[in-house]
Every structure is written in C-alpha cells, then in structure tokens.
Amino acid sequence: MTTLSKDLAASRQFISxxxxxxxxxxxxxPEVIAAYPITPQTTVVEKLSEFVANQEMDCQYxxxxxxxxxxxxxxxxxLMGCRTFTASSSQGxxxxxxxxxxxxxxxLPIVMMNANRTVAAPWNIYGxxxxxxxxxxxxxxxxxxxxxxxxxxxxxxxxxxxxxxxVMTPVMVCLDGFVLTHTYEVVKVPSQAEVDRFLPxxxxxxxxxxxxxxxxxxxxxxxxxxxxxxxxxxxxMQAAKKIIGDVDAAFGAQFGRRYGGLLEEYxxxxxxxxxxxxxxxxxxxxxxxxxxxxGGVKAGxxxxxxxxxxxxxxxxxxAQGVKGIGIVDRDISFGYEGALGTEVKGAVQGAAPAINFIxxxxxxxxxxxxxxxxxRKVIDLARGQAEEEIQFVGLRWExx
Amino acid sequence: xxxxxxxxxxxxxxxxEYYLPGHRTCAGCGPALAYRLIAKAAGKNTIFIGxxxxxxxxxxxYACGPWAVPWTHAQITNGxxxxxxxxxxFKMMIKKGKIQxxxxxxxxxxxxxxxxxxxxxxxxxxxxxxxxxLFVMYDNESYANTGIxxxxxxxxxxxxMFTPAGPEIPEAKKFFPKDPMALFCGGGxxxxxxxxxxxxxxxxxxxxxxxxxxxxxxxAFLHVQCPCPKGWTFPADRTVExxxxxxxxxxxxxxxxxxxVKKFSYTPKKLKPVEEYLQTQGRFSHLQPEHIAKLQAWVNxxxxxxxLEVPLPPVR
Numbered sequence: 001m002t003t004l005s006k007d008l009a010a011s012r013q014f015i016s017x018x019x020x021x022x023x024x025x026x027x028x029x030p031e032v033i034a035a036y037p038i039t040p041q042t043t044v045v046e047k048l049s050e051f052v053a054n055q056e057m058d059c060q061y062x063x064x065x066x067x068x069x070x071x072x073x074x075x076x077x078x079l080m081g082c083r084t085f086t087a088s089s090s091q092g093x094x095x096x097x098x099x100x101x102x103x104x105x106x107x108l109p110i111v112m113m114n115a116n117r118t119v120a121a122p123w124n125i126y127g128x129x130x131x132x133x134x135x136x137x138x139x140x141x142x143x144x145x146x147x148x149x150x151x152x153x154x155x156x157x158x159x160x161x162x163x164x165x166x167v168m169t170p171v172m173v174c175l176d177g178f179v180l181t182h183t184y185e186v187v188k189v190p191s192q193a194e195v196d197r198f199l200p201x202x203x204x205x206x207x208x209x210x211x212x213x214x215x216x217x218x219x220x221x222x223x224x225x226x227x228x229x230x231x232x233x234x235x236x237m238q239a240a241k242k243i244i245g246d247v248d249a250a251f252g253a254q255f256g257r258r259y260g261g262l263l264e265e266y267x268x269x270x271x272x273x274x275x276x277x278x279x280x281x282x283x284x285x286x287x288x289x290x291x292x293x294x295g296g297v298k299a300g301x302x303x304x305x306x307x308x309x310x311x312x313x314x315x316x317x318x319a320q321g322v323k324g325i326g327i328v329d330r331d332i333s334f335g336y337e338g339a340l341g342t343e344v345k346g347a348v349q350g351a352a353p354a355i356n357f358i359x360x361x362x363x364x365x366x367x368x369x370x371x372x373x374x375x376r377k378v379i380d381l382a383r384g385q386a387e388e389e390i391q392f393v394g395l396r397w398e399x400x
Numbered sequence: 401x402x403x404x405x406x407x408x409x410x411x412x413x414x415x416x417e418y419y420l421p422g423h424r425t426c427a428g429c430g431p432a433l434a435y436r437l438i439a440k441a442a443g444k445n446t447i448f449i450g451x452x453x454x455x456x457x458x459x460x461x462y463a464c465g466p467w468a469v470p471w472t473h474a475q476i477t478n479g480x481x482x483x484x485x486x487x488x489x490f491k492m493m494i495k496k497g498k499i500q501x502x503x504x505x506x507x508x509x510x511x512x513x514x515x516x517x518x519x520x521x522x523x524x525x526x527x528x529x530x531x532x533x534l535f536v537m538y539d540n541e542s543y544a545n546t547g548i549x550x551x552x553x554x555x556x557x558x559x560x561m562f563t564p565a566g567p568e569i570p571e572a573k574k575f576f577p578k579d580p581m582a583l584f585c586g587g588g589x590x591x592x593x594x595x596x597x598x599x600x601x602x603x604x605x606x607x608x609x610x611x612x613x614x615x616x617x618x619x620a621f622l623h624v625q626c627p628c629p630k631g632w633t634f635p636a637d638r639t640v641e642x643x644x645x646x647x648x649x650x651x652x653x654x655x656x657x658x659x660x661v662k663k664f665s666y667t668p669k670k671l672k673p674v675e676e677y678l679q680t681q682g683r684f685s686h687l688q689p690e691h692i693a694k695l696q697a698w699v700n701x702x703x704x705x706x707x708l709e710v711p712l713p714p715v716r
Contacts, residue, residue, distance in 0.1 A: 062485070069484075072485065079482075099475070
C-alpha cells in the first residue's frame with residue numbers, strides 16, 4: 001500500500017458535517033470516487049476533489065455526467081476489487097435508483113453518503129427522509145446519523161461493515177440536509193495511522209473481474225436460482241445486524257466513541273413513553289426528554305441508526321413495559337403512514353398504543369414544543385384519550 | 401500509441417478464440433460473428449463490458465457464458481460509465497502496485513440502442529473524459545433482443561414492431577438514422593483520436609480496426625454493421641452476403657477517421673442501386689418507388705458528404 005504524501009494527524013477541527021464526511025472518506029483511502037453534484041451533497045465531493053488535487057488522497061476521481069453513471073462507475077471499479085465512494089441526494093438518488101439495486105444484487109460493498117433532501121414536486125432543496133426511504137428496498141444498508149462526528153465515524157464504520165465477507169453489501173450513510181450537512185461543530189478527526197489500524201485495505205472476494213481467473217460478473221440468473229440469490233442477500237443483511245454492533249463496539253474501544261450499533265437509547269431504562277426517530281431530530285428530542293423527566297414524566301427516546309437492517313428484536317424488547325409509543329417520521333408513504341411508523345408498529349404488534357407523527361417534511365423545523373406536544377399526545381393516548389393514529393405535526397390549520 | 405500488429409489474411413488471423421461456441425444467439429447472427437472477431441483480434445488481455453442487448457441476453461444464462469476473458473454486464477444506459485470505472489480502477493491498481501498486469505484492452509460492446517440512444521449520455525461522457533476504452537457499437541439496426549423495435553440506427557423505410565407500415569405511414573420508419581461517426585468522431589469529442597466503421601463481412605478489416613483502436617491511448621470508437629436475419633428478414637445463411645451488398649449499394653461505408661483524417665478502407669468502383677439491397681430483406685418489402693427514391697437520394701447525399709468519388713445511381 002502506498003502512503004499518502006500528507007497523512008492526517010489526529011486533530012480537532014471546526015467543520016461542517018459534509019466536511020466531516022469528506023475527512024472520513026479520505027481516511028478510508030478509496031481508490032475510485034465518481035460523483036455528480038447536487039445540493040446539499042455537493043460540498044462533500046468538492047472537498048474530496050480538493051484532497052485529490054492536493055495529493056492528499058491517492059485516488060482516481062471521475063467527474064461523471066449523472067448520478068446513474070456515478071454509481072455505474074463505482075460498480076465497475078468495485079468489480080475490479082477497488083474501494084469506492086460516491087454521494088448524492090434527492091432527485092439524484094432517485095436517478096441512481098436502478099444502479100442501487102444492481103450494486104446490492106451484485107454484492108459490491110460500495111459506500112455512499114446521502115444528503116437527505118425531499119423529493120419534488122413541489123420543488124424544495126431542504127431536508128426530509130423521502131429520498132432514502134424511497135430506496136428502502138434497494139438492498140442497501142441505511143445508517144442515519146445525528147452529528148458531524150457521528151457522520152465521520154459512521155463512514156469509517158460503514159466500510160468495515162460493508163466489506164465484511166459475511167455482509168458484502170453496500171451502505172448508505174444518511175445525513176439530514178442542511179440542518180446537519182451545512183452546520184458546523186467541533187469534530188475529532190482521527191489520524192490516518194489509527195484509521196489504517198481499524199480499517200485494513202479492502203480484501204475482495206472472488207466476485208470480481210480478474211484477468212488471471214476470467215469469469216463473467218453481474219450475470220443473469222434464471223427463476224430456478226433467483227430465489228436463492230435473494231435469500232442470501234437477505235441473510236447477509238440479517239448478519240449485518242450483529243456486525244454493525246460489533247464494528248461500533250470495536251470502533252468505541254479504539255476511538256472512544258460509539259453510537260449504540262443499530263440504535264441508541266436515551267433514558268429508556270424505566271421509560272413509560274418513548275419516541276422513536278432517525279437523524280437530527282434526536283438532538284432536540286433529548287432536551288425535551290430531560291425537561292419531561294424533570295417534571296416527573298418517565299420519557300425516553302430511541303434513535304434508530306440502522307433503518308436497514310431493521311432492529312426489530314431490539315425494538316420489541318424496548319416496547320416491553322412501555323405505556324405509549326410515538327414514531328416520528330420525516331416521510332410519508334401516501335395512502336398509509338410513515339415508513340418508520342409501519343416498521344415499528346409491525347415490530348411491536350400492539351404491545352403499546354402508538355401514534356405515527358409526520359414531521360419535519362421538506363426542511364420544516366421540528367421544535368422542542370412540537371416534540372413535547374408529541375409526548376403529551378402519546379401520554380393522552382396511553383391514558384385512554386382518543387388520538388388520531390397518524391398526525392401531521394404543526395399543520396397550519398390545526399392547534400399544536 | 402502502441403503499434404498495432406496488423407493481420408494480413410484470414411490464414412494469419414489468431415486461431416485462439418475468446419468468444420466460444422455454445423451461446424444461444426440466432427442462426428446467422430451478425431453481432432455474434434462480430435463478438436467472435438473482436439475478441440479474437442483483442443486477445444487474452446481483455447475485459448469486456450456488455451450493456452444490455454442481444455449480446456447480453458442471448459449470451460448469458462446462469463453459470464454459462466461464452467467468454468474466455470473477464471466480462472461484466474452493464475445497464476443498457478451505462479456501458480460508458482462502467483467502462484470508465486473499470487479503467488479508473490485499473491489505473492489506480494497499477495499505480496499502487498496492487499497488480500502486476502499490463503493495462504488491459506477494455507472494450508464496451510454496446511448495441512445500437514446502448515450506444516446512440518439510451519446509452520448515448522454515458523458513452524459521450526466516457527469519450528469526453530478520455531478513458532482508455534474501445535467503445536464498439538455493434539449495429540443490427542434495431543432493439544433486437546426485445547423483438548425488433550426501432551432504434552436511431554434503423555434505416556429509413558424499415559418495418560419494425562414499433563414502425564409497422566400502414567396507410568397512415570406507408571414507408572414504415574419515417575426518420576433517417578443518426579450518424580454515430582459524426583456524433584463521436586466528428587470533432588465533438590476531442591479525446592477521440594480514432595474512429596472507424598466496419599462490417600462483419602470484412603473480417604480482416606474489422607479485426608485490424610479493433611487493434612488500431614486499442615493501440616490508441618484514450619477512447620476509440622468502432623461502428624460495426626452486423627446484419628440480423630430476424631430483424632431484417634432474410635435467410636440465415638446470407639448474413640455475410642448482405643453485409644457486402646450493403647457496402648456495394650452505399651447503405652454502409654467503410655472508413656476510418658484517424659486524427660481527423662478520413663480514409664476509405666474499401667470503396668466499390670460504383671454504387672449499385674439501393675433497390676438491389678432492399679429487395680433482399682422483408683423489412684423493406686412494402687416500399688413504394690417514391691420511398692426508394694427518397695432512400696437513394698439519402699445514400700447519394702451521404703456518399704457525396706463523405707467524399708466518395710465513384711459513380712452514383714440515378715434517383716428515379
């Protein structure tokens with residue numbers, strides 16, 4: 001392995017979460033990056049092109065003409081046994097959709113970042129989860145993060161999980177657009193040597209293009225075998241549940257920071273009323289939990305980090321003894337409910353009464369007052385008061 | 401640029417095959433013949449990228465493929481992009497010393513749809529960026545693997561499943577085809593130094609053009625006419641004959657564009673009337689004299705545009 005001309009030393013830097021992702025990617029030494037710009041992802045790949053231009057990364061950077069080709073170029077490079085990276089958002093992610101399925105079905109451990117942004121129409125560049133949720137069944141692991149530090153650390157963890165030979169499945173690291181991607185915080189950037197110790201070079205399997213051992217890749221599979229391929233994809237995703245936890249624990253042991261693996265619980269030990277959510281809303285919700293606890297309400301929150309694979313068993317366990325559940329979705333599956341709501345309610349199977357809150361769509365702020373109101377509604381429901389099962393938070397024509 | 405070793409006769413062509421029998425293309429398949437010749441000319445140190453098309457669908461089934469060199473499927477949209485990624489990866493691996501291999505021949509084998517219709521964007525971007533890839537458009541003049549639908553390479557006047565002849569449109573296909581050589585090699589893609597047309601009916605010429613394209617560092621383009629018995633409606637034993645006739649009437653021209661200089665590879669002494677070609681194929685059987693005249697005028701204009709200085713048939 002060649003060494004970088006300018007290997008990073010450990011440092012503390014005041015940077016945006018997008019920059020934190022770029023540092024995380026740089027530290028993982030991808031060999032090919034292919035990217036196309038879209039707001040609010042752009043600064044991630046801009047920073048990476050700067051690293052490459054400055055010889056701070058030894059990497060082929062391909063400025064492709066579309067997101068579809070970005071993922072296609074990563075697929076080609078991954079087939080050669082290279083570590084790859086790309087990033088996208090919203091319309092770009094939708095344009096990439098076909099390739100997301102193709103990469104996961106071909107079992108290539110590509111890591112990408114998604115800057116969560118809503119999907120037009122109506123046109124809007126701000127954050128919600130409707131883009132990545134629409135890719136739920138594309139066969140990618142989806143990890144949602146809350147802070148710039150978690151973003152950097154999760155990128156490193158993502159490669160370790162994806163490239164595990166039991167997994168060999170791509171990972172999407174999801175950051176809330178603008179509210180996370182473009183906000184600044186002090187981030188601990190680990191040294192290159194430390195990351196090298198945690199993440200060795202990618203060791204591909206035989207599933208690759210090799211001149212010395214010619215084979216056909218990304219083949220067609222007949223009905224007689226396709227089910228077995230799907231079963232193995234599913235099994236790999238299930239195996240990833242434990243590996244996500246193991247990798248997070250190993251990361252914690254080495255770097256002193258860990259995020260709970262599949263999900264993070266906050267004050268859930270004796271909680272009676274629990275809100276579940278993904279991404280940055282958890283940061284605000286923690287303050288609300290503290291306030292409610294001060295007032296004697298046994299509130300807790302669960303930040304779901306891994307949407308795929310979904311932590312069903314953990315959520316079932318958490319629901320034991322809980323009096324009421326609220327699920328906060330930054331998306332809506334029109335005609336039913338929020339996707340996270342469906343998953344959580346399907347897991348707990350009525351163990352506790354639940355409300356699905358649809359909040360923070362297209363960058364709408366989710367305030368402490370909004371979150372407190374959600375807890376109050378869950379408490380009211382648990383006490384037998386009638387509540388709508390699906391509620392859009394802060395509708396202009398409703399009292400919130 | 402490396403010097404390409406030219407093949408002087410069929411007897412001198414390499415015996416070793418890298419596209420092997422046992423695949424399930426139709427009898428008389430022109431694209432399969434093209435694959436065989438291209439793989440033979442390129443040799444062992446080759447990686448093929450096959451965007452969706454006949455040469456993907458008819459060649460692959462689970463645990464069975466005809467290639468003796470590495471091959472991967474790409475989407476019909478993105479042969480150029482997957483090729484770019486493979487090329488970038490190889491460069492990086494060589495730079496890092498991860499592999500000791502010589503830089504391979506990277507060849508995209510795209511059908512006409514995968515090259516100049518749905519695949520145009522990625523093909524253009526690959527050539528614009530200057531990736532060291534040979535992009536081959538094997539042209540059987542329709543979307544054949546879905547059952548013969550019109551593509552931008554389908555000739556004027558041909559019936560396809562999407563362009564049946566009827567009272568509303570008596571000539572069937574109304575539009576004249578795109579010109580891929582002008583698109584890719586006409587100066588719009590400055591990194592492309594070598595482009596050529598070829599035909600399965602001129603195998604030595606085809607194989608040498610493959611070698612020349614591969615010898616250039618950077619992108620090269622090859623437009624190969626591959627007669628298709630099913631799509632064009634002719635007997636399966638006439639594939640090579642029809643490819644030759646196409647050149648005799650000017651429905652196909654054999655030339656190279658090398659560093660901006662055009663050179664004909666073969667020119668007939670005079671062009672035969674296009675009608676002689678049309679009569680051989682069921683897809684043109686509905687054409688009326690006025691349609692044939694329109695096609696002849698197009699052929700003549702194309703010959704003149706290309707600078708072919710041979711007698712042309714009259715437009716009646």
